Amino acid sequence: KAGVTQTPRYLIKTRGQQVTLSCSPISGHRSVSWYQQTPGQGLQFLFEYFSETQRNKGNFPGRFSGRQFSNSRSEMNVSTLELGDSALYLCASRPGLAGVMEGYNEQFFGPGTRLTVL
Amino acid sequence: GESVGLHLPTLSVQEGDNSIINCAYSNSASDYFIWYKQESGKGPQFIIDIRSNMDKRQGQRVTVLLNKTVKHLSLQIAATQPGDSAVYFCAERPDSNYQLIWGAGTKLIIKP
Numbered sequence: 001k002a003g004v005t006q007t008p009r010y011l012i013k014t015r016g017q018q019v020t021l022s023c024s025p026i027s028g029h030r031s032v033s034w035y036q037q038t039p040g041q042g043l044q045f046l047f048e049y050f051s052e053t054q055r056n057k058g059n060f061p062g063r064f065s066g067r068q069f070s071n072s073r074s075e076m077n078v079s080t081l082e083l084g085d086s087a088l089y090l091c092a093s094r095p096g097l098a099g100v101m102e103g104y105n106e107q108f109f110g111p112g113t114r115l116t117v118l
Numbered sequence: 119g120e121s122v123g124l125h126l127p128t129l130s131v132q133e134g135d136n137s138i139i140n141c142a143y144s145n146s147a148s149d150y151f152i153w154y155k156q157e158s159g160k161g162p163q164f165i166i167d168i169r170s171n172m173d174k175r176q177g178q179r180v181t182v183l184l185n186k187t188v189k190h191l192s193l194q195i196a197a198t199q200p201g202d203s204a205v206y207f208c209a210e211r212p213d214s215n216y217q218l219i220w221g222a223g224t225k226l227i228i229k230p
Contacts, residue, residue, distance in 0.1 A: 043207065045218070
């Protein structure tokens with residue numbers, strides 16, 4: 001099976017612009033999560049989508065949004081970019097939502113999109 | 119490749135030696151813990167997990183130890199190889215919310 005793919009791999013934007021990142025999960029996986037990774041903050045959970053619905057959301061401002069399509073592909077959008085949005089954005093997929101008693105070892109990450117805001 | 123962090127704690131280990139990576143977690147109610155490995159230019163990759171009702175779990179060349187008394191988690195890698203060079207993250211799942219809380223990561227460097 002092909003792994004999780006993310007496009008583009010690298011992106012340079014200026015403050016105030018908006019950006020859309022794309023994620024294609026592993027075939028058959030219906031859950032897609034997004035994370036922001038920065039040197040100072042580590043991995044921060046953004047949101048998780050399942051069956052085209054946002055199921056969980058982290059503590060990020062409303063400038064960060066996402067959506068999922070019927071084929072499970074997902075996009076995230078950041079509007080009015082700020083310098084602090086520079087980060088590696090990671091997408092992870094898994095077959096379904098993890099219940100309270102289930103583990104996370106089935107979560108597969110893509111290589112990420114490196115966003116630089118100038 | 120990608121650099122996931124310029125100011126990470128770093129552990130340098132001689133090739134062939136055992137590595138021990140430590141992690142302090144924050145929530146005494148966390149019921150599940152996981153270790154991920156992230157190589158340069160790649161996303162994190164699952165290594166091993168452990169539930170709070172266990173204090174040790176072994177995988178292939180890796181062992182995770184959990185000490186709930188002091189909220190400490192460690193990852194032991196036996197006979198470290200060049201391919202083990204990566205940033206290692208621990209993560210915990212608080213009992214009331216199944217989203218993971220990730221640690222800052224430790225960079226493992228293998229000396230030839």
